[in-house]
Amino acid sequence: MEQIPILKIGDCLLVSIQVDMHDRMALALQDDLTNKIVTSRARGVMIDISALEIVDSFIGRMLNNIAAMSRVLDAVTVVVGMRPAVAITLVELGLALTGVRTALNVDRGLALIRKIIDEQDGAGVLDEYREN
Amino acid sequence: MARSKALLQGVLDKNADPLVARWVELQRKALKSGQLEASELESQSKKFVKALQSAVVSGDIESINTPAWAEVRDLLEEVTRARALQGFSPSETATFVFALKEPLFEYLRRECGKDADKLADEIMTASTLLDQIGLYTTEMYQKSREQIIQRQQEEMMELSTPVVQLWRGILALPLIGTLDSARTQIVMENLLQEIVKTEAEIAIIDITGVPTVDTLVAQHLLKTVEAARLMGADCLISGIRPQIAQTLVHLGVELNVVSKATMADALSLSFRRIGKVVIDRKTKKESGISESAAD
Known part of the structure; x- marks a missing residue:
């Protein structure tokens, strides 16, 4: 069975979904990802869906689930690289992915995760520290 | 019907030039001055009579929806579209065809002489034909206008959503x-x-x-x-x-x-x-x- 690679960048995990997902694969991914978050003590998860031309309710639910699971494990989830057509379809379907943060591309996604983690860690102190 | 077709054909063959001249004159009377170039009107009319001639020779004069009439239909489409774009009214556009009635009937009458029954038959046939052509013109006019409206709508849509x-x-x-x-x-x-x-x-x-x-x-x-x-x-x-x-x-x-x-x-x-x-x-x-x- 195909497996979706999970790459580690600093304290972030990058999952790039390049093929059409089906149930077993999604379950395997959730399994792998949660394990990896725990073992690598990651603080952020980035899911790149720029290769997906079709995102249906199944994938939408999977993304929501992953976000919820990561949140429990103290990691923020950011979905990056959604195509305009996919965004429009999701909105028309009424699947707004409310539990998930989004960013335009991997670059922005990393910056967003950084920002959220900093905020969670008491950014005020850090910012002052950085300015000095 | 074969006989009347022959007669119509004969009239068109023999009197094509004076027919066009009279027709153009009538059209110019019906249109406002300056709406259309005289030379353009004349060339359109000449082309149309020619197309009509060949269509009458090769095709059925009962219906203009047959392949033999393709040339006439194309020509009408072209003329109508141009007029619709120039802002002609539907009746001004239809005048192109209906103005042909008078000179055509005139020549048919000359051809038939005193035979009233025959003349009535001939005029009936020719009139039906021209009516069909006229209706086709109106239809084309409508279609062209609709296309114009649709295009304008699209343009407006594009213009009205800038980012x-x-x-x-x-x-x-x-x-x-x-x-x-x-x-x-x-x-x-x-x-x-x-x-x-x-x-x-x-x-x-x-x-x-x-x-x-x-x-x-x-x-x-x-x-x-x-x-x-x-x-x-x-x-x-x-x-x-x-x-x-x-x-x-x-x-x-x-x-x-x-x-x-x-x-x-x-x-x-x-x-x-x-x-x-x-x-x-x-x-x-x-x-x-x-x-x-x-x-």
């Missing part, structure tokens, strides 16, 4: 006119494409030019905001007029989006969000960079 870049990372979407689902679709597509192109983080949707906002329009707005969020851009809504704010509350519509009264307010908030500062030059000299944002 402007206000700053690096800030887009503005000034909406003018009513928002329906077709327009929302286009607005959304334009906005999302622009977000990808400019890597924008913030999009300001300005609804100063939207006359009314009801539940449906609000829903459309929210869809656009949601789609932009999925692309990683935040939306601000600006330009909500007092009247509209009241209506929204009365309708119980909740826009769960950051909204600002004016585009300027929204822009100043956007600057703050992307960490930019607008400073008065004087202030800068006096106190250095200390003012926070452009408000």
Whole structure:
């Protein structure tokens, strides 16, 4: 069975979904990802869906689930690289992915995760520290 | 019928030139001066009589929907489209065909002499034929007008949904006119494409030019905001007029989006969000960079 690679960048995990997902694969991914978050003590998860031309309710639910699971494990989830057509379809379907943060591309996604983690860690102190 | 076809054919063959001359004269009388170049009218008429001649020779004169009439139909289409574009009225366009009746009947009468029955038959046949052609012209006219209207609608749609870049990372979407689902679709597509192109983080949707906002329009707005969020851009809504704010509350519509009264307010908030500062030059000299944002 195909497996979706999970790459580690600093304290972030990058999952790039390049093929059409089906149930077993999604379950395997959730399994792998949660394990990896725990073992690598990651603080952020980035899911790149720029290769997906079709995102249906199944994938939408999977993304929501992953976000919820990561949140429990103290990691923020950011979905990056959604195509305009996919965004429009999701909105028309009424699947707004409310539990998930989004960013335009991997670059922005990393910056967003950084920002959220900093905020969670008491950014005020850090910012002052950085300015000095 | 074969006989009458022969007669019509004979008339067209023998008298083509004087027929065209008289026809053109009648048309020019019917049209306002300066509407159409005389030479153009004449060449159109000549071409048409020629096409009519060959169609009568090779085809059935009962119906003009047969392949033999293709040339005549094409010619009519061309003439009608040109006239529709130039702003001719339907009757002015149909005159092109109906003005042919008088000279044609005149020549048929000469041909038949004193045989009233035969003449009546001939005129009946020719009249039916010309009526068909005339109706076809009207139909074509209608079609051309519809095409023009459709094209204008599309152009208006394109024109009315611009996406402007206000700053690096800030887009503005000034909406003018009513928002329906077709327009929302286009607005959304334009906005999302622009977000990808400019890597924008913030999009300001300005609804100063939207006359009314009801539940449906609000829903459309929210869809656009949601789609932009999925692309990683935040939306601000600006330009909500007092009247509209009241209506929204009365309708119980909740826009769960950051909204600002004016585009300027929204822009100043956007600057703050992307960490930019607008400073008065004087202030800068006096106190250095200390003012926070452009408000």
